[in-house]
Amino acid sequence: MSARPVRRRISRLAAAVLVAGALGFCASCTTGTGTDAGAATSQESAWTDTHSAAPTGSPATSSGAPVEPSEQATSPEVKAVQGSQGVENSYGVSEAPRSSEPDATSQAKLAQQPQKQHKTAKLGAEVQVVPDVVVELGKIRAVTAEASLPGEIGGPAIQVPVSITNNTDADILTRDVVTDIFFGKDQLPGIPLISAENDQFPVNLAPGATATATYVVVLPDNAGTTVRVTVNYRAADPLAVFEGTWPGAAGVKK
Known part of the structure; x- marks a missing residue:
């Protein structure tokens, strides 16, 4: 080879x-x-599984029953108002039950009509504004009022106590009672002095009870010698009207 x-x-x-x-x-x-790719794929799969799982303590899924919110706790005062069909005003005070509330149309018609009034009474008399609800004036006093609130005007004034007695068998609403005071033949309005009014009507007046509110008004110029007091118990009812000579009027120019 x-x-x-x-x-x-x-x-x-x-x-x-x-x-x-x-x-x-x-x-x-x-x-x-291939081994590296498989390892990477396994790691990615593990990451996906870990992050897609629902965390412990998380809310029920859509397949579970919905969670209903708990009812808000109701105070005993509100329950009492609801039970009596009364009204809780913005101050949180329970007013007397009302069978119905006037609608806007009724109120508009009422505002367009002149309010009726009872026969004019003397200053010391009583007026029954509605059945079993009586309005009466206390003793009118001449005072010197001092202004203590911005915009008020002090000076010679009169103090007028107004009392309401509830002879019905249910609470009546007295918070909205309005009293106006006028002077002389021209019916000039007195100037209210809110800071001097110590007594006010309560929201409600219980059966058989009497409440008194005190009004203070500064005399206008040319007040004259007569005073006219109107008490508006409710807009739908006639006014109680009282008229007479106010204390201290003898020394005032007519």
């Missing part, structure tokens, strides 16, 4: 070994890459 064929065989064997080594290297690279 010659040397040349032997060399060729050795060369071919070496080439085969090189090819086999190269193929093995490529296979190992491919396997490593």
Whole structure:
């Protein structure tokens, strides 16, 4: 056998070994890459599962029953008002029960009509404004009023006590009673001095009870000698009207 064929065989064997080594290297690279990719995929899947799971203590899912909000606690005062069908005003005070509230149309019609009035009474008389509800004036006194609130005017004034007696068998609403005081033949209005009014009507007046509110008004110029007091118990009912000579009027110019 010659040397040349032997060399060729050795060369071919070496080439085969090189090819086999190269193929093995490529296979190992491919396997490593697949392992890394699989690990990455597993990590991503684990991350997704972890973050998509509902946290402990979270609200029920949409498949669960809805959670109803608890009812707001109601105070005993409000329950009492609701039970009596009364009205709780903005001060949180229970007013007398009302069978109905006037609508806007009725109130507008009422405002357009002149309010009726009872026959004029003397200053010391009583007027029954509605059945079993009586209005009466106390003793009118001449006073010197001092202004203590911004915008008030002090000076010669009169103090007029107004009493209401409830002879009905139910509470009546007296908070909205309005009293006006006029002077002289021209019916000049007195100037109210709110800061001097110590007594006011309560919101409600119980059956058989009497309440008194005291009004103080400063005399207008040319007050004259007569005073006229109107008491508006309710807008739908006639006015109680009282008229007479006020104390101290003898020294006033007519």
